[in-house]
Amino acid sequence: MSDLRLEELSATNIVAANTLTLKPGQEQFVAPVSHSIAEAYVNPSTAWPRVVLDGDEVVGFIMGNFDPDSPHDEFRGCIWRMNVAASAQGRGIGRFAVVALAEEARSRGFDRLTVMFEPGEDGPEAFFLAVGFEPIGETQFGETIAALTL
Numbered sequence: 001m002s003d004l005r006l007e008e009l010s011a012t013n014i015v016a017a018n019t020l021t022l023k024p025g026q027e028q029f030v031a032p033v034s035h036s037i038a039e040a041y042v043n044p045s046t047a048w049p050r051v052v053l054d055g056d057e058v059v060g061f062i063m064g065n066f067d068p069d070s071p072h073d074e075f076r077g078c079i080w081r082m083n084v085a086a087s088a089q090g091r092g093i094g095r096f097a098v099v100a101l102a103e104e105a106r107s108r109g110f111d112r113l114t115v116m117f118e119p120g121e122d123g124p125e126a127f128f129l130a131v132g133f134e135p136i137g138e139t140q141f142g143e144t145i146a147a148l149t150l
């Protein structure tokens with residue numbers, strides 16, 4: 001974890017990104033990376049897909065959505081999806097990715113970042129609270145909406 005960096009999703013890292021494994025029970029909280037890749041492909045002007053590298057190894061994936069004109073407040077500057085490889089969790093990689101995405105959002109003029117996630121014991125709630133998000137509401141599907149002031 002000494003040499004963490006973000007790299008744009010590309011032909012070089014797409015296979016590694018797509019084969020990141022999660023811990024048992026976590027799959028229900030996040031769609032497969034392949035879904036994000038497809039979404040990024042059809043939303044090239046707003047999606048910001050990045051892999052997290054530790055040295056040469058792909059250890060995580062994060063995708064932001066930057067759409068200042070979105071009619072939905074919670075989609076203007078948000079973490080669309082993220083995951084850290086099972087074997088690399090608990091080492092600060094998720095925090096690193098959120099901080100990097102927050103810096104990108106700030107540089108684009110956003111003053112807050114939002115995220116939506118399923119509540120539940122094996123879910124990412126404790127992580128998002130630990131990195132500074134605060135719950136601000138709920139979607140019609142019962143997902144928590146949380147925000148980080150930048």
Ligand SMILES: CC(C)(COP(=O)(O)OP(=O)(O)OC[C@H]1O[C@@H](n2cnc3c(N)ncnc32)[C@H](O)[C@@H]1OP(=O)(O)O)[C@@H](O)C(=O)NCCC(=O)NCCS
Nearest residue numbers: 029030082083084089090091092093094095124126127130
């Ligand atoms: C959520 C996830 C991205 C966290 O990544 P990570 O690299 O393990 O998190 P970090 O090591 O950077 O942890 C950052 C902080 O969150 C806390 N944290 C992380 N997971 C936690 C958990 N399950 N319970 C309690 N605290 C947790 C850590 O203790 C740490 O706190 P600290 O810095 O105050 O010590 C990872 O567990 C994951 O990929 N989960 C499955 C996919 C998912 O749910 N994605 C989010 C949907 S959008």
